[in-house]
Amino acid sequence: MRRRWGLPVAGIALVLALWWAGSALLVQRTPIAAAFAPWPSLVALAHLVCGADIWHHALLSLQRVAVGLLLAIACGVPLGVLAGLSRGFSQATTPVFQFLRMISPLSWMPLAVMVLGVGDLPVYFLLAFAAVWPVMLNTAAGVAQIDPHWLMLARGLSATRRETVLHVILPGITAHILTGVRLAIGIIWIVLVPAEMLGVSAGLGYFVLDTRDRLAYSELMAVIVMIGAFGFALDCIARWLHARWVHG
Numbered sequence: 001m002r003r004r005w006g007l008p009v010a011g012i013a014l015v016l017a018l019w020w021a022g023s024a025l026l027v028q029r030t031p032i033a034a035a036f037a038p039w040p041s042l043v044a045l046a047h048l049v050c051g052a053d054i055w056h057h058a059l060l061s062l063q064r065v066a067v068g069l070l071l072a073i074a075c076g077v078p079l080g081v082l083a084g085l086s087r088g089f090s091q092a093t094t095p096v097f098q099f100l101r102m103i104s105p106l107s108w109m110p111l112a113v114m115v116l117g118v119g120d121l122p123v124y125f126l127l128a129f130a131a132v133w134p135v136m137l138n139t140a141a142g143v144a145q146i147d148p149h150w151l152m153l154a155r156g157l158s159a160t161r162r163e164t165v166l167h168v169i170l171p172g173i174t175a176h177i178l179t180g181v182r183l184a185i186g187i188i189w190i191v192l193v194p195a196e197m198l199g200v201s202a203g204l205g206y207f208v209l210d211t212r213d214r215l216a217y218s219e220l221m222a223v224i225v226m227i228g229a230f231g232f233a234l235d236c237i238a239r240w241l242h243a244r245w246v247h248g
Contacts, residue, residue, distance in 0.1 A: 068127025076135030084143025142176025
């Protein structure tokens with residue numbers, strides 16, 4: 001138990017020490033770097049956490065993550081099942097999907113704003129585009145690893161294609177889907193902040209730009225710490241769901 005908790009605490013302490021040392025060195029050349037030091041940033045973090053404004057931005061960001069993730073699941077799971085079941089569909093679409101997957105989601109930002117306008121819609125598109133690939137690829141991999149005897153049994157019981165998918169394939173690949181969702185959450189959280197820096201008036205990404213424009217650098221570092229904490233919490237939830245399903 002001591003080792004389990006002691007090592008993470010030691011790692012956090014080491015990061016804080018490096019943070020303090022780095023800011024102390026920068027202050028000698030750039031006095032404004034004092035605002036980025038750990039103590040002013042942690043004080044600003046305490047003020048932000050006690051206020052209501054940052055939670056409004058955080059809830060909006062989490063809402064966008066949820067919508068983008070649901071869109072990615074709604075598109076990625078059917079496409080992954082289809083790619084896993086149909087060799088022809090897989091061969092026809094794999095080059096296209098691999099090509100699109102290699103395009104940075106942020107490169108679509110100007111086009112998304114032109115087509116969808118200013119507001120939440122382009123953010124939803126960018127997040128869904130970033131998250132759909134791990135969901136789809138893990139789903140397809142799960143379908144490919146299903147025991148063929150399950151499918152033969154379903155055919156022997158005269159199950160329709162729909163019944164086979166709903167009662168045999170999807171339950172059999174849920175662990176793979178959850179793995180894809182966990183990877184998607186990590187990607188979507190990284191894309192969220194820059195996506196919110198364009199065309200929206202609230203959210204953590206917007207708040208980062210707001211603190212920069214107000215020259216509130218301690219708040220800027222505090223928001224960065226909060227973004228990391230929220231991302232870590234989301235990943236822990238995804239890992240817990242995956243482990244609970246696998247062990248259950």
